[in-house]
Amino acid sequence: MIDVIAIIIAIASVLAALGHVGYLALLNNAAGKRAGGAPVAQYVRSRWAIAGGTTAASLLAWLLTSGGPTLDILAIIIAVGSGGVAMKSLQSTQTKYRSGG
Numbered sequence: 001m002i003d004v005i006a007i008i009i010a011i012a013s014v015l016a017a018l019g020h021v022g023y024l025a026l027l028n029n030a031a032g033k034r035a036g037g038a039p040v041a042q043y044v045r046s047r048w049a050i051a052g053g054t055t056a057a058s059l060l061a062w063l064l065t066s067g068g069p070t071l072d073i074l075a076i077i078i079a080v081g082s083g084g085v086a087m088k089s090l091q092s093t094q095t096k097y098r099s100g101g
């Protein structure tokens with residue numbers, strides 16, 4: 001049972017991390033097409049390390065779910081941490097560059 005829980009949490013963590021990567025990619029693409037987008041592109045470049053790190057940690061957590069119960073617990077801890085950091089980073093980026101309203 002712990003294995004199923006660990007897998008679900010790990011997959012959610014990977015999706016959160018990939019969501020952050022995707023948002024940064026879209027933001028970078030938009031900044032490249034717009035005159036005066038250099039500050040946004042610079043910000044995105046500074047955030048790639050966090051996005052890559054959380055994605056790698058999430059994928060590692062998913063990989064660890066193929067082990068026993070001890071590795072499943074470790075995978076849950078890593079997945080929750082990396083997913084949380086990815087979501088917080090995504091939300092802060094969205095808040096910084098939110099438009100409309």
